[in-house]
Amino acid sequence: MIAKRVTFKRTGLPLALLAPQLAVTGIFFLWPTFVALKQSLYRSDAFGLRQVFTGLENYRALLFHGNYLATLERSGFFAGCVTVLSLAVGLVLAVMADSLGRSGRIWQALLVWPYALAPAVAGVLWAYMFDPAIGPITHALAHIGIDWNHVLNSGEAMTLIVMAAAMKQVAYNFLFYLAALQAIPKSLMEAAALDAAGPVRRLFSLIIPLIAPTTLFLLVVDLTYAFFDTFGLIDSTTYGGPGNSTTIMVYQVYKDGFIDQRFGPAAAQSMILLLLVGALTMVQFTLVERRIDY
């Protein structure tokens, strides 16, 4: 086997090759993180002219006062719903596409499409379809007696963003689940057929346990997505409303920092998000490395 490791004689070239990546990481990731961390320890006026060091006061205020805990809870609920919904739908679609065999190819391609849609575009489309005044789906719902108005009804607003957010992950989960299903040896399913296991029993007693490693991986990916990548979607559909009913953590940061100009609390929230994403990433890395294999 050819060694994959390249050995350099001097340090100049490797440093030059690394420089662009290091510069990007430093300027766009590490420096802002450091600034945010510093900011989270200060209290500043709306114009950023005067700063007072307050220690962990911003964090204390978030956790013990105001509505941040409600936001945390709301984010958890939102992320949980998105994850469960997208995993379940992704799995069902994957099982169906897999059972079609070769003729399922076209469905496979179509089902992956939503993943290519930019969140803001997807959000605008969802908002339009469910628009209380002109949305075609709103019209259809009115026919069956449902008076849809996510601009006024907080439950409906949450439902809308959960559906919109889940749709994108369904495509992603579908793809991974399909690959996992196709990796199950065919003879295993044949043995099960001889063992009198019908399709439903096969799904629950064989397929779901066998693809558990994929599910664990997707769980982390979906949670990360729901917590952090849904800003564009919310900002193009509900703007966090009505009231605060769809204001999840990332959106709260934006509201506090950019709209209300409360830099300290916003920075502190960013740090909390950073910890969360760090924790999820750690879980993901350990999962990927310690893949449960049979």
Added chain:
Amino acid sequence: MAGIELGSVSKVYQGGVTALKPTTLTIPEGGLTVLVGPSGCGKSTLLRIIAGLEEPTSGTVTIAGRDVTQIEPADRDIAMVFQNYALYPHMSVYDNMAYGLKNRGTARSDIALRVNEAAKMLGIEALLQRKPRALSGGQRQRVAMGRAIVRRPKAFLFDEPLSNLDAKLRGEMRVEIRTLQQRLGVTSVYVTHDQLEAMTMADHLVVMRDGVIVQQGPPGHVYDEPDNVFVAGFLGAPPINLLPGTLAEDGTLHLDCGPHVTLPVHPPLQTGSKVTLGIRAEAIGIAAPAGSLTATVELIEELGPSRLLHLRFGTAKIIAMAPREPALRPGETLAIQLDTAALKLFDPETGRACR
């Protein structure tokens, strides 16, 4: 007979590939029938049609007197052992064996009884709580067999069950499967591409090629009386020596490689016809009295109890199986003797045996 009956079963895959031409076969009850042939001969397709995993394009499948052609695999009362064992990796050995019974609603106590009985029979009692990944190849093989046994089916189907094992284990498992099958007396169909496995295990041997059964019968008979040159060449190791020649007026055979061989009886062929002479390695003897035929030793392969002599016979190469004595060395020329009773003649055009 209440074994398995196949009534002109055929299989044509989508895209027009014919895996199995219309085939009629009776698999005797209680015996072990081996389907043997090179890969792509349709033996596995035939087995999968019996199992119901493959739907025949035409024909009927009858198991123990019941037409099962339209019946689901689970309801055919058969059990199958797969080539890669197909054990459920997340279940313990016990659960692997119990799964089919559970799905059929067998009482829990009855399941325990049957699984323990089968485990004892196979010597895997100590492994019942292990997961398949913690087992060796031979142990996995036993579990796969256990899963079949606990079902107490009308028939066992084996799809190349030993091909993933090393040679030593394969020999052991061969004997074990045979012993078990005889003890249980369940009709069994065994698919293999290994002629040794086929010869040693079969009660009834079915040789297949290109989707057609070319010959069937007791293994000894098929070996001794091959219907055609393919069967003669496929069975036996080392392979049979095939020498083309022409039938002369005096009843002798003039081989293309030079020597003339005297045939015991005049074959039912016209003088001057082309024939292929088939002679097995063990039918070539080193003649004590100098015979009329000679050959030169090129290579000697020691087998232990006997040895294989690679000989130059005229311009052809042949292999003879000979005892260890006398001492020989490459380059030596010997007188050889052909066991005239064991000479086979085949039509070189059709490959059929001339009898």
